[in-house]
Every structure is written in structure tokens, then in C-alpha cells.
Amino acid sequence: MSDWRRTHYSSVITPDLDQKQVTVFGWVEDIRDLGGLTFLSLRDMKGTVQITIPKKRVSNEVLDKVGKLGRQFSIGVRGKVQAKKEAPRGVEIFPEEIRILGSASYPLPMDPTGRVPADIDVRLNARILDLRREECRSIFNIKNTVIGEVDNFLRQRGFIEVHTPKIIATATEGGASLFPVEYFENKAYLAQSPELYKEALTSVFEKVYEIGLYFRAEESRTTRHLSEFISVDVEEAFADISDVMKLQEELAVRVIDQVRLLCEKELKTLAVELRTPILPMRRYTYDQILKELDEVGQKIVWGEDIPTIAYRELGNLHKGEFYFITDWPTKVRPFYIKPKPDRPELCDAFDFMDEWIEVTSGGTRVDSKDVYVARLKEQGLDPTKFKFYLDNFDCGLPPHAGFGMGLDRFLMGLLNRENIKEVVLFPRDRFRLVP
Amino acid sequence: MSDWRRTHYSSVITPDLDQKQVTVFGWVEDIRDLGGLTFLSLRDMKGTVQITIPKKRVSNEVLDKVGKLGRQFSIGVRGKVQAKKEAPRGVEIFPEEIRILGSASYPLPMDPTGRVPADIDVRLNARILDLRREECRSIFNIKNTVIGEVDNFLRQRGFIEVHTPKIIATATEGGASLFPVEYFENKAYLAQSPELYKEALTSVFEKVYEIGLYFRAEESRTTRHLSEFISVDVEEAFADISDVMKLQEELAVRVIDQVRLLCEKELKTLAVELRTPILPMRRYTYDQILKELDEVGQKIVWGEDIPTIAYRELGNLHKGEFYFITDWPTKVRPFYIKPKPDRPELCDAFDFMDEWIEVTSGGTRVDSKDVYVARLKEQGLDPTKFKFYLDNFDCGLPPHAGFGMGLDRFLMGLLNRENIKEVVLFPRDRFRLVP
Numbered sequence: 001m002s003d004w005r006r007t008h009y010s011s012v013i014t015p016d017l018d019q020k021q022v023t024v025f026g027w028v029e030d031i032r033d034l035g036g037l038t039f040l041s042l043r044d045m046k047g048t049v050q051i052t053i054p055k056k057r058v059s060n061e062v063l064d065k066v067g068k069l070g071r072q073f074s075i076g077v078r079g080k081v082q083a084k085k086e087a088p089r090g091v092e093i094f095p096e097e098i099r100i101l102g103s104a105s106y107p108l109p110m111d112p113t114g115r116v117p118a119d120i121d122v123r124l125n126a127r128i129l130d131l132r133r134e135e136c137r138s139i140f141n142i143k144n145t146v147i148g149e150v151d152n153f154l155r156q157r158g159f160i161e162v163h164t165p166k167i168i169a170t171a172t173e174g175g176a177s178l179f180p181v182e183y184f185e186n187k188a189y190l191a192q193s194p195e196l197y198k199e200a201l202t203s204v205f206e207k208v209y210e211i212g213l214y215f216r217a218e219e220s221r222t223t224r225h226l227s228e229f230i231s232v233d234v235e236e237a238f239a240d241i242s243d244v245m246k247l248q249e250e251l252a253v254r255v256i257d258q259v260r261l262l263c264e265k266e267l268k269t270l271a272v273e274l275r276t277p278i279l280p281m282r283r284y285t286y287d288q289i290l291k292e293l294d295e296v297g298q299k300i301v302w303g304e305d306i307p308t309i310a311y312r313e314l315g316n317l318h319k320g321e322f323y324f325i326t327d328w329p330t331k332v333r334p335f336y337i338k339p340k341p342d343r344p345e346l347c348d349a350f351d352f353m354d355e356w357i358e359v360t361s362g363g364t365r366v367d368s369k370d371v372y373v374a375r376l377k378e379q380g381l382d383p384t385k386f387k388f389y390l391d392n393f394d395c396g397l398p399p400h401a402g403f404g405m406g407l408d409r410f411l412m413g414l415l416n417r418e419n420i421k422e423v424v425l426f427p428r429d430r431f432r433l434v435p
Numbered sequence: 436m437s438d439w440r441r442t443h444y445s446s447v448i449t450p451d452l453d454q455k456q457v458t459v460f461g462w463v464e465d466i467r468d469l470g471g472l473t474f475l476s477l478r479d480m481k482g483t484v485q486i487t488i489p490k491k492r493v494s495n496e497v498l499d500k501v502g503k504l505g506r507q508f509s510i511g512v513r514g515k516v517q518a519k520k521e522a523p524r525g526v527e528i529f530p531e532e533i534r535i536l537g538s539a540s541y542p543l544p545m546d547p548t549g550r551v552p553a554d555i556d557v558r559l560n561a562r563i564l565d566l567r568r569e570e571c572r573s574i575f576n577i578k579n580t581v582i583g584e585v586d587n588f589l590r591q592r593g594f595i596e597v598h599t600p601k602i603i604a605t606a607t608e609g610g611a612s613l614f615p616v617e618y619f620e621n622k623a624y625l626a627q628s629p630e631l632y633k634e635a636l637t638s639v640f641e642k643v644y645e646i647g648l649y650f651r652a653e654e655s656r657t658t659r660h661l662s663e664f665i666s667v668d669v670e671e672a673f674a675d676i677s678d679v680m681k682l683q684e685e686l687a688v689r690v691i692d693q694v695r696l697l698c699e700k701e702l703k704t705l706a707v708e709l710r711t712p713i714l715p716m717r718r719y720t721y722d723q724i725l726k727e728l729d730e731v732g733q734k735i736v737w738g739e740d741i742p743t744i745a746y747r748e749l750g751n752l753h754k755g756e757f758y759f760i761t762d763w764p765t766k767v768r769p770f771y772i773k774p775k776p777d778r779p780e781l782c783d784a785f786d787f788m789d790e791w792i793e794v795t796s797g798g799t800r801v802d803s804k805d806v807y808v809a810r811l812k813e814q815g816l817d818p819t820k821f822k823f824y825l826d827n828f829d830c831g832l833p834p835h836a837g838f839g840m841g842l843d844r845f846l847m848g849l850l851n852r853e854n855i856k857e858v859v860l861f862p863r864d865r866f867r868l869v870p
Binding site for chain 2: 006025027028044045072073074076101102103104105108109126128129131132136137140141144147148151155158160161162163164165166167168169170179180181182183184186188190197200201203204205206207212213215217227228230237238367388391392393394395396397398399424425426428430433434435
């Protein structure tokens with residue numbers, strides 16, 4: 001590349017540049033040979049621009065290169081801008097030199113124009129071509145914005161970004177669904193969450209967050225579970241469930257507002273109209289939810305978790321709604337959630353819901369060593385394996401609360417995608433490890 | 436916490452608030468009983484404030500609480516602000532109510548005031564107490580700033596943040612130092628880098644970055660290797676080594692400038708004076724470096740990698756300097772680095788150095804399928820296992836370049852720490868998996 005530098009992205013080539021020389025790079029989106037005239041649509045990360053090749057008026061070298069081109073080739077074009085009403089965006093480029101930078105072989109494993117619909121497995125097998133579809137690029141541009149805005153929001157609120165270990169000696173979310181790792185001479189596991197570490201860190205930094213990848217060996221094949229997922233983990237000292245629920249809803253609203261502002265084009269491509277949630281979002285207790293479900297014929301025994309089929313029903317009852325479910329039975333929640341002092345069969349846990357999708361789980365954490373040990377035992381876990389965390393109770397551990405927000409799930413709900421794989425670049429499940 | 440809310444952080448309690456009621460939360464940093472008067476230093480995430488307890492003028496309840504307090508307890512204090520010249524920062528709080536939120540047991544596993552020096556293993560075993568030392572908090576506040584500024588810089592330059600899989604089927608950096616994972620019925624590995632994924636993604640998004648954790652089973656016990664480390668990975672389409680070296684040096688300067696601006700207090704605590712690198716930073720070829728080393732009696736056979744002892748020597752020769760080493764022998768560099776067309780025994784790789792520390796490796800990537808296959812074979816790797824990446828050569832893969840920057844190493848150099856564990860919250864090596 002050393003003697004060629006990009007001078008412009010496609011999107012900034014406008015009629016104002018008439019007669020200027022430019023160098024552009026990108027991919028051949030389309031190529032139409034009309035006899036004396038060839039139109040080439042060049043796509044780069046910012047958009048597309050038309051390259052117009054009048055056969056009689058370009059050099060033989062250019063003509064020769066054009067003859068070799070095909071869709072999805074990556075190329076460089078140096079040429080002159082021409083303002084022209086009939087061209088897309090009123091502008092085209094007359095090429096003086098074309099370089100083929102990366103060729104393609106046909107047939108391509110899938111059609112990246114999106115004209116031929118392909119099922120999700122075909123698409124994931126040829127993921128790079130799939131991602132070139134405008135729909136996919138829109139999803140991941142929005143995801144980039146969402147992550148950036150989550151980050152901005154939490155930093156502005158005084159949270160410190162931390163990185164906790166992903167290779168751990170002890171399950172943080174109970175023993176199920178762990179991936180074992182051969183760690184030198186020892187057996188270790190992949191972290192299911194940063195739970196114990198982020199909680200311990202409130203004891204130093206008070207307000208911490210981590211946006212990271214976590215791992216769960218989910219056996220079931222569903223549209224909302226993956227083996228690897230992005231979690232936004234937040235934990236705050238001297239705070240309780242009401243503080244972090246407020247933080248969660250304000251975070252969601254801020255991100256939605258920013259996506260609306262910054263991703264207008266992408267939302268249009270995806271035909272998504274974002275909702276405007278009103279604060280505070282509705283809080284329903286577990287008991288209220290059970291009653292609602294009972295009224296539509298979904299009976300759940302008190303104290304049981306809510307099954308997928310009932311969540312689907314909740315999605316119908318709460319169409320378009322973000323809401324919280326609180327006051328869960330203690331026994332269906334993790335050991336680190338604090339039981340209510342006056343009614344210990346209930347606990348200070350919440351789920352943040354988008355229609356039928358559980359986006360976030362959080363709550364107030366256990367603030368007594370004795371209760372913690374008892375809760376571990378109740379859930380069949382060995383307290384000696386949690387020594388690292390238990391020691392914190394002897395070093396001025398502050399009361400704290402927090403949550404883990406499934407970023408991919410949030411995006412899935414926001415953009416109305418039916419399968420979480422749509423919003424993950426290279427998803428992992430039991431049956432998919434490549435690419 | 437529900438009936439108590441923090442009204443102020445320590446740092447905003449100033450003489451201006453004289454006679455105002457405040458509620459503060461934090462840790463007992465120090466407690467001095469002078470008979471009729473007890474002074475308590477309360478630390479929170481923003482600093483410290485003095486709580487003054489004149490025994491005769493406070494309630495019995497407060498007195499009773501104070502009697503139970505010890506160092507490192509987490510507490511809440513509600514009381515009245517008093518402007519007073521003799522107090523630190525001219526201000527103190529008279530407590531009306533004190534709540535013990537988290538107690539401590541003595542002796543503590545280490546002294547968090549830093550008065551008694553402890554070795555790194557003692558410190559890491561009691562990491563939460565260790566992190567409460569002002570030195571540690573300064574390091575991680577700076578790390579938080581560094582990560583935020585890396586993020587800002589790359590986003591402002593138009594890079595898109597991506598998340599690539601950490602559980603992978605194929606080694607990305609050659610077969611050595613991989614951690615195996617039991618992935619359902621299959622064997623998988625932890626990613627050593629996002630190399631192949633980020634390179635492939637340039638074929639869609641052109642400019643991508645990822646700040647993530649990667650895993651290498653480093654056998655050796657050194658002061659600059661860990662099993663888990665943060666890498667800032669950057670990859671750019673239609674770019675070559677010179678573009679990404681420029682990006683790297685501009686990134687470094689920007690981050691240093693911002694740390695100087697935003698972390699004045701922390702730098703003072705650490706007694707670190709940041710350098711002001713001048714752009715462009717010096718570029719040395721591998722041959723020039725060998726000559727330099729030869730002159731100080733360090734003989735390296737041409738074509739060999741540079742051993743640690745020689746890097747230490749380079750640290751002496753390049754005191755205080757950030758610099759690049761370029762034009763490496765192809766055979767000591769990974770298969771994805773592009774050999775120079777005119778001299779294929781050399782390649783377009785660079786290392787970005789801070790004195791003796793290799794912070795970053797990068798370069799121009801191979802842009803021909805045939806060369807790629809040949810390079811894989813040369814390094815004893817099986818091309819069929821790289822099908823995912825090789826397929827990209829048939830789909831318009833653009834020429835591209837990039838780098839992976841060891842964030843922990845960068846910080847270690849910036850803050851003059853002799854051991855990389857100093858700058859990682861919960862470091863992992865062969866012998867350390869807890870906490």
C-alpha cells in the first residue's frame with residue numbers, strides 16, 4: 001500500500017469535489033456492463049460510491065482491470081470526481097488507475113447482497129460474507145455504539161473499569177454449566193461471571209464495572225443462550241437493590257437515546273423503531289407475575305422458577321415494555337443474594353425484563369458471613385472453596401448491590417431479533433466452535 | 436441501607452459546609468484515642484475526612500459505637516460539618532450517629548496502611564487489603580484512565596469495537612502455550628490472541644479493535660509474563676506497517692498526555708514523572724539492534740530472537756526511550772506476518788519497546804493465500820486447521836496491518852513497576868490461581 005494512500009471515504013465524495021482527484025478503497029458491491037459503459041458500485045465502511053467506466057475514454061490498463069473484476073473483490077481506485085445528477089448521490093468517479101487488492105472465487109459460499117435469504121447456519125459458516133450484508137453491518141455498528149455508551153454512562157457515574165480473572169478455581173454461580181480448563185498441573189474453570197471478584201472489589205473502589213466475556217456450558221439449544229456472552233457487570237458499595245435498579249433503568253434509557261441519535265441510518269436499515277421508556281419503569285413482584293400468569297392459564301407453583309413457556313406468555317402480556325420482577329423466592333436465586341430480614345423465604349433480587357427476555361439479574365448481596373455460609377450449604381456448595389470471598393467479611397466488607405446485564409440479550413430485544421446469534425459476531429454453542 | 440443515603444463524598448466536604456448535616460460512608464483508616472477526644476480518619480473512594488469525637492459532647496450511643504470500631508471497619512457516619520483550621524483540609528465532622536456496616540478481625544492478614552512492607556505473594560494472598568493501600572489504588576485509577584483513553588482514541592479514529600471468541604478450535608499463535616478446554620464433547624482452546632478473527636473482520640468493518648483478556652500457558656516465571664493478560668488489538672484494512680506504527684505511537688502519546696492531565700494526584704503518590712515522547716519515535720532495524728548489542732558484548736546470531744538478558748541490555752542503552760524495532764528475520768515471527776517481497780528472509784514486523792519491555796508486536800499481514808499456506812507449513816502448522824481464515828482469501832480479503840499491545844506491560848513501563856503483577860488486580864501464573 002505504501003505508495004497509495006486513501007484520500008477519501010465514499011461518504012465524503014460529493015458533487016463539491018467535482019474534478020478533484022481522489023483515491024478510494026473498498027469492495028465491488030455490484031458491477032453492470034451496459035456495453036459502452038460499465039457501472040461499478042464500490043462499498044467501503046462508510047457507504048458506497050459509483051465508479052463509471054466509459055470504455056472509449058479510459059486507458060487499456062483500466063479496461064483490462066475492469067474485465068477481471070468480480071463482486072466482492074477488494075480494490076483501490078484512483079480517479080477524477082465528476083458531479084452528475086443521474087448518478088447516486090449526484091456524483092461518480094472516472095477511474096485513472098484501478099488496483100486489485102483481494103480477489104474472490106465463485107460461486108461464493110453465500111450471497112452477501114442479501115437477495116438470496118440463507119438460514120442462520122449457512123450464514124454463520126460464511127460469516128465474513130454474511131457480515132458484509134447491510135443488515136449485519138447495521139447490527140454491529142449499533143452494538144459498537146451500545147458498548148461505547150454503556151461505558152460512557154458508567155464512567156460518568158464514577159464507576160471504575162476493572163478486569164477480573166477468567167480462569168478461576170471455584171464456581172461463582174454454582175457448580176453447573178462450568179467449562180473445565182487444564183491449567184498446568186491443575187484443573188481450573190472458565191468464569192461464569194465476575195461475581196465474587198467484583199463484589200470483593202467494592203471493598204476497595206466502591207463502584208466498579210466490567211464489560212467482559214463469560215462462559216457457561218449451556219446444554220440446551222435455545223435462541224437466547226450461548227456458551228460465550230458479553231456481560232456488563234456493575235457493583236456498588238453502600239448501595240442496595242433500589243439503587244442499582246435505578247441505575248439499570250437510567251442506563252437503559254441513556255443507551256436507547258444515544259442509539260436513536262447516533263444510529264439513525266442503521267435503525268432505518270433494520271426497520272426498527274426504538275421505544276421511549278418512561279422512568280421509573282414498572283416493578284412487579286414475583287407474586288404479581290405469578291398471578292398474571294395464572295390468569296392466562298399458566299400455573300406456576302410458588303417457589304418455582306419461571307419456565308421459558310411462561311416467559312413467552314409474559315412477553316405477550318408486556319408487549320413493548322421494559323420492567324422489573326422483584327421479591328423472588330430465595331431458593332431459586334444464587335447464594336450471594338440477600339434474603340429479606342423480615343421474610344427470609346423472599347430475597348432482594350431483581351430481573352430486568354424486555355418483554356419475554358431476562359436481560360439483567362441483580363440485587364442486594366448477602367452482608368453476613370454466617371448467612372453466606374448457610375446459603376452456600378443450602379445450595380450444596382462447599383464453603384471452604386469460597387475462602388477468598390469469606391475472608392472479606394473479616395476486613396470491613398461494605399454492604400453492596402449490583403447486577404449483571406446480558407449485553408447480547410439487551411441488543412436482541414432492542415433490535416427485535418429472534419435469535420441471539422444475530423447479534424454476536426462469532427457465536428458459540430454446544431454445536432458451534434468454528435469459525 | 437434503605438433509610439440512609441450518602442449525601443457527600445469525603446473530598447467535597449470543605450469548610451464551606453460549616454454546620455451542614457452530612458452522611459458519609461467509608462473505611463476507618465486510622466483511629467486515635469487522646470483521652471477526652473478521639474480522632475477517626477474515614478477513607479472513601481475520593482479521599483479522607485476527619486471525624487472528631489469529643490467524648491463529653493456526643494451521645495452514649497455514638498460513644499459505644501466508637502468503642503467497638505477498629506481499623507478497616509466499613510462504617511456510615513451522620514453528623515455536622517465543622518470548619519476548623521487545625522483539622523486536615525480545615526474541616527471535621529461531629530458524629531450524631533455511627534453505623535458499623537462491616538467489621539474486621541485482627542490481626543489482619545497484612546497491614547493496609549503500607550507501613551509494614553510485605554512481599555508480593557503475601558500481598559496477593561490478601562489482595563483486597565493490599566489494594567486499599569494508596570499506592571495500589573493509584574495504580575488502578577491510572578489503569579482505568581489508560582483503558583478509557585485507549586478506547587476514546589481508537590473510537591475517535593473511526594475504529595469499531597469488536598468481541599471475538601475466546602474459546603477457539605485452532606491455535607492463533609502457533610501450537611505452544613495453549614490452555615485446553617473441555618468443550619462439551621470436544622477439545623477446544625483458550626484464545627492466545629484475536630489475531631485471525633480481527634484480521635478477517637477488516638474484510639467487513641475495515642478498522643476494528645478489541646480490548647480483551649487473552650491466555651498463554653507461559654511456563655517460565657518472569658516478571659513480565661502472565662497466563663492472563665489484557666491486549667489492545669487493532670487491525671486496519673488498506674493499511675501497512677508504517678500506518679499502524681504511526682497509530683501506535685500517537686496512541687501512546689495521547690494516553691500519556693491524558694494520564695498526566697487526569698491523574699496528577701496518583702502520579703504524585705507513585706512518585707512517577709511521566710516522560711514526554713517526541714514524535715516520530717525512533718525506528719531501529721533488527722540489524723541495528725544486533726550491532727548495538729554486539730558493541731556492549733552481547734553477541735546474537737543473525738536470525739535468532741532476542742533473549743531476555745539482551746533486552747535488559749537494550750533497556751540500559753535506551754533509558755527512558757520508547758522506540759520501534761523493525762525488519763525482523765521472517766523465521767522468528769508468526770506465520771501471519773508478511774515477508775518483504777524483495778528480501779523474503781526479512782518481514783514487515785515491528786515491536787514497540789519501552790526501554791527493555793516489548794509492549795506491542797505488529798506489522799503488515801500476509802496478503803497471498805499461497806504465501807500463507809507456505810508460512811503455516813514452515814512453522815509446522817496444519818493448513819487444514821486454518822480453513823476459516825484461508826477462505827477469506829477467496830472473498831476479497833483486503834491488505835491489512837495491525838498490532839497487539841500488551842496493556843499491562845505498557846502500564847508497567849509507564850509507572851516504573853518491576854513486576855507486571857503490580858498492575859494486575861488478580862494476576863494468574865503457573866503457581867497462582869487464587870484469589
